[in-house]
Amino acid sequence: MADSIDASVPPRPSVHRPRTVEEVVDVVRRASREAVPLTVVAGGHGPWSHAPADGLRLELGELSGIEVDGTIVHIGGGAVWGDVATALAMHGLALSSGDTASVGVGGLTLGGGVGWMVRSWGLAVDQLVGAQVVTASGDVVEASSEANPELFWALRGGGGNFGVVTRFDFAAHPLPGIAFAENVIDGDAAEVLRTTRDLLRDAPRELTVTYMDVPPMDPSAPAGARLSAVWAAPEPDRLRAVLAPITALDGVQTEITTPAYRDVLMEMPQPDGDDAPAPPGFIGGNGLYADLDDELIERLVAFRRAYPASVVFLRSLGGAFHDVAQEDTAFPARTANWFVMAGAFDIPGMLDDATRSAIEADGEAIRAGRLAEYGNFADTERPEAVAGMFSPAALTRLRATKAVWDPQNLFRRNHNILV
Structure with a gap:
């Protein structure tokens, strides 16, 4: 047999x-x-x-x-x-x-x-x-x-x-060195975000900040809300002076150091072997935004408060990011000043269908004002979303380039651009 x-x-x-x-x-x-x-x-x-x-x-x-x-x-x-x-x-x-x-x-x-x-x-x-x-x-x-x-x-x-x-x-x-600030937020997160937004409108381009508020289950970062800042020079006093409007807020605890640049890169556990399980599902999305208006800030803070398994992540743009003309690269939304991601881990047994629907609805409201989606933070293949990752002119040009270099669409395991 x-x-x-x-x-x-x-x-x-x-x-x-x-x-x-x-x-x-x-x-x-x-x-x-x-x-x-x-x-x-x-x-x-x-x-x-x-x-x-x-x-x-x-x-x-x-x-x-x-x-x-x-x-x-x-x-x-x-x-x-x-x-x-x-x-x-x-x-x-x-x-x-x-x-x-x-x-x-x-x-x-x-x-x-x-x-x-x-x-x-x-x-x-x-x-x-x-x-x-x-x-x-x-x-x-x-x-x-x-x-x-x-x-x-x-x-x-x-x-x-x-x-x-x-x-x-x-x-x-x-790069002779950097200064790095870690601001742990125990107070009003919305006030911190508003102050950060106002500060970044005129901040020196040496400053880039990230805001992250994550649950204890996220293995990539400490739980809770924190604002991290990198100054592109080993000048802790300059960084301290620039961040003064934020560090003066109630409930903000600040530590400023001068680590090696390599040491501020996060260490994230990697799958071990071909049989490693896939990470948990994620309900949410991201966007490039012209600004953080008060309504968006309130939505982000409320989203994190409403869902224990949720994540909110922001990074400042501007400065040199704005120096490049929109048509010079395929990357979208060169006028954006903020990258924002909000979503929740879909842990088996933790979320029911009603909660999933609520998370998606609240996420859609957050994403309503974005200029474009950033493909590197989109974790699934969604052909219908590709148009939102590029300007119309760029997408037309990308399709023409695809027709020249890959007309049979061999390279399709990505955010696929179709001819």
Whole structure:
């Protein structure tokens, strides 16, 4: 009798961990030839680290070299930002790179990259000066403002739709050190947010702040509300003076230090092995906002108060983020001054259907005033949402670029741009 097949066990993807660009080419050509799904994983931090049940999974972790040439740094497509920060610190340099050490250079950069130095140096893509790309046809091409400039433009915020980036070239910045403030909030969160909003309207661009209010179950951050601030120089007294309107508020406890830049990047537990469980579901969303008006602030504070498993996260924009013209990159909403995320963990047994519906309704009210959605914080594939991640002009241009470089939509395991 023939061996039986257990239909309850889903097929597993074919996992490939190339050590060379040539091996990346082989996998891409195989996926194209066999017309199977291709999942590209850079750092393994985001939602696409959970591969589809079939097809090919391309993990770039072995391509993680970091080479510094003056202030230009060449970074392999599988590197993670914690390693980049460590390597650049030895040269007195840094890049604005997000806030988590384990995040992959590839995913964060291709989606834009809002980081701790966004007001000082802009997005990660604003520091990108070139890239090596394996295209859907299996060719290896260079992309920059001079070589394949339209592809280069699309890589700067258009996501992983256009090829596998095996090398990123960035212009790094001198950074002798930073000052860091941690403000634990035990008082009126709305008052803190209003004061922070008013302060950031005219604050020096050396200052970038993050507000986070999370439940005890969030493993990535201490529970409760806190406002963290990075000053892009080792000047704690300057940071203390700038933050004075916030630290003078009742219920705000402040500590200012001068850590290494690498040390302010969060350490987030990573899945262990291919059989690691997926993280819990998340009900919510995010947006890029022109400002934090009083109504939005009240909605955010009320949302966090109403749902014990909820998370509210904000990051200041402006400064260098505004210096880049809207048409210069695919990233949306260059007039935004704030990034805002609000949602709740969908813990099994903790939320009922009525609560889920209430969370979604309140979340929709929060998102109503956004200028655009930031794709790097959107954790599921939602084809209907892609138009909200780009300006209409950018989306038209991205579709035209997609038609040139990936007309068969091989690279579709992302926030997919359709021709």
